[in-house]
Amino acid sequence: MLKVAVVGVNKIGKLHCQHYHLHPDTKLVAVCDLVEERAELMAEKFGAACYTDINRMLETKKIDIVSIATAGEENGSHHYTPVMTAIEAGKDVLVEKPISNNIDKAREMVQYAAKQQVRFVCNLNHRFVPAASKGKELIEKGDLGSLLFLNMKLTIQNPKDMTPWFHMRALHPHSIDVMRYFGGDVHRVQSFMTKAPERNTWSTVSINMEFDSGAVGHLTGSYDMSRRHPIEYCEVAGDKGRFEIDNVYEKFTFFPHERDELLAQRNSILSGVGSFHDTFANRFSDFISQVKEGVPPENMNASGADALAVQEVIEAAIQSQVNNGKVIEVPQVKKPIIN
Numbered sequence: 001m002l003k004v005a006v007v008g009v010n011k012i013g014k015l016h017c018q019h020y021h022l023h024p025d026t027k028l029v030a031v032c033d034l035v036e037e038r039a040e041l042m043a044e045k046f047g048a049a050c051y052t053d054i055n056r057m058l059e060t061k062k063i064d065i066v067s068i069a070t071a072g073e074e075n076g077s078h079h080y081t082p083v084m085t086a087i088e089a090g091k092d093v094l095v096e097k098p099i100s101n102n103i104d105k106a107r108e109m110v111q112y113a114a115k116q117q118v119r120f121v122c123n124l125n126h127r128f129v130p131a132a133s134k135g136k137e138l139i140e141k142g143d144l145g146s147l148l149f150l151n152m153k154l155t156i157q158n159p160k161d162m163t164p165w166f167h168m169r170a171l172h173p174h175s176i177d178v179m180r181y182f183g184g185d186v187h188r189v190q191s192f193m194t195k196a197p198e199r200n201t202w203s204t205v206s207i208n209m210e211f212d213s214g215a216v217g218h219l220t221g222s223y224d225m226s227r228r229h230p231i232e233y234c235e236v237a238g239d240k241g242r243f244e245i246d247n248v249y250e251k252f253t254f255f256p257h258e259r260d261e262l263l264a265q266r267n268s269i270l271s272g273v274g275s276f277h278d279t280f281a282n283r284f285s286d287f288i289s290q291v292k293e294g295v296p297p298e299n300m301n302a303s304g305a306d307a308l309a310v311q312e313v314i315e316a317a318i319q320s321q322v323n324n325g326k327v328i329e330v331p332q333v334k335k336p337i338i339n
């Protein structure tokens with residue numbers, strides 16, 4: 001049984017606690033929040049030890065995994081300190097997205113995790129659904145042929161207006177992670193952004209991408225849509241076929257170029273993804289099974305390095321907007337130097 005501690009137990013941290021509590025291979029042994037009442041509430045609910053200081057928690061409690069759901073500016077500035085502390089203590093770590101809103105700190109975390117040889121992953125949960133697995137399987141089997149283009153749309157309603165780049169940094173780790181999952185590394189980006197009336201953040205974006213493979217892609221993103229709209233659409237096309245994923249997990253359809261028969265995979269009402277919360281459960285289950293199986297840090301799914309690569313694309317898109325739509329090269333995430 002793997003012993004888990006959750007750090008930051010407000011809205012999303014509560015979901016972390018619940019999933020580790022329910023999973024048959026993990027036991028939630030500790031919770032930590034700077035706000036004592038929040039930690040107490042979760043500790044009582046799940047029979048875990050209660051802390052307000054991660055250092056004290058790591059000194060006094062035996063823990064295998066630290067799951068971090070802090071937030072901060074652009075939903076990512078508070079992750080750095082608990083992540084670095086947990087890595088220093090040699091724990092396997094899952095951090096919420098964005099890995100950080102500060103690219104230098106994101107780079108530092110990934111480098112440090114590699115140096116300490118701990119597993120470091122991110123909650124990039126949109127890819128942990130049967131529809132995405134099916135798409136990946138068909139790409140790897142060669143059923144799409146050579147990849148040509150990807151179209152992604154991720155639009156939700158978020159009226160918060162933290163900073164000019166809040167929408168880009170806080171939301172689009174999800175969309176760009178799914179694009180990279182299917183299309184590989186992104187080489188160059190070019191963006192145009194706009195704002196809904198009265199907004200401070202660039203709340204609607206249009207981003208062109210060129211992948212290392214030569215495939216091209218496009219992302220439409222927005223914080224300005226209402227809850228009545230589907231949130232996500234993804235299309236991936238090659239020279240042999242094309243697939244579409246509707247709304248993260250609702251429907252997968254593959255359209256081969258040379259056959260009239262389509263391959264459709266529904267989200268079963270009995271065994272499929274029941275709600276968006278199940279994407280968390282799937283992501284945590286994948287992490288837990290990889291830790292249990294002893295998967296080496298560099299082979300972890302949706303790793304810290306993946307989360308960093310996504311953030312590099314986001315920063316390049318921001319640079320493009322700042323520079324009047326200029327094409328920007330994306331710095332590639334190098335294999336961390338272990339010394």
Ligand SMILES: NC(=O)c1ccc[n+]([C@@H]2O[C@H](COP(=O)([O-])OP(=O)(O)OC[C@H]3O[C@@H](n4cnc5c(N)ncnc54)[C@H](O)[C@@H]3O)[C@@H](O)[C@H]2O)c1
Binds near residue numbers: 072
């Ligand atoms: N994966 C997803 O689909 C998804 C969806 C929504 C939000 N998120 C992410 O989840 C994270 C948390 O979001 P939230 O809305 O719950 O944030 P929140 O601000 O409501 O909660 C964060 C909690 O962390 C605590 N905290 C901050 N620094 C701490 C520290 N050093 N030690 C202990 N506790 C600390 C705060 O006191 C607070 O209780 C964000 O990064 C957000 O981007 C992910």
